Amino acid sequence: MSKWEKSIVGNEVLxxxxxxxxxxxxxxxxxxxxxxxxxxxxxxGDDRFMEISEETALCVDRKYYxxxxxxxxxxxxxxxxxxxxxxxxxxxxxKKYQSVWSTDAKI
Numbered sequence: 287m288s289k290w291e292k293s294i295v296g297n298e299v300l301x302x303x304x305x306x307x308x309x310x311x312x313x314x315x316x317x318x319x320x321x322x323x324x325x326x327x328x329x330x331g332d333d334r335f336m337e338i339s340e341e342t343a344l345c346v347d348r349k350y351y352x353x354x355x356x357x358x359x360x361x362x363x364x365x366x367x368x369x370x371x372x373x374x375x376x377x378x379x380x381k382k383y384q385s386v387w388s389t390d391a392k393i
Contacts, residue, residue, distance in 0.1 A: 290358065300361060305346035305369050307361045341385055344376050351376045352385035 290298040290309070300307040342357040343350045346369060353376065364371045384391055 290362075298358070300358070300365055302365045302372065303368060305344065305372065307358075307365060307372070308343045308345055308350075309356065309358050310341045310343075341387070343385075343388075344372050349389040350387070351380070351390065352388040353379055353383040354385050355383055 290300050293299050293308075296310075298309040300309075339354045340356045341352050341354055342361065343352040344361070345351075351373070357375075357379075360375060361372060364375055380388070380390075
């Protein structure tokens with residue numbers, strides 16, 4: 287089984303071969319940042335900015351394929367199978383769970 291490690295910025299990281307998975311808890315639902323997300327929602331008309339939740343990201347070549355929610359268990363099983371297996375999982379779930387912060391998100 288793969289091992290998640292805490293990074294210096296507080297997220298959990300699971301290393302793969304040439305890529306990694308990053309999990310971030312819901313740290314952004316705060317009085318300080320709420321006005322920022324409200325402004326982004328107002329400016330863009332995209333209410334996904336208000337969908338503040340945990341995020342799990344597939345990180346490769348300085349690109350971040352981010353899903354809203356906790357997908358650590360799924361990625362733990364896929365990381366040993368390689369990048370293609372992880373990317374397939376991301377693509378299968380991005381329509382429903384894609385974060386606006388994902389590299390390939392269309393805002």
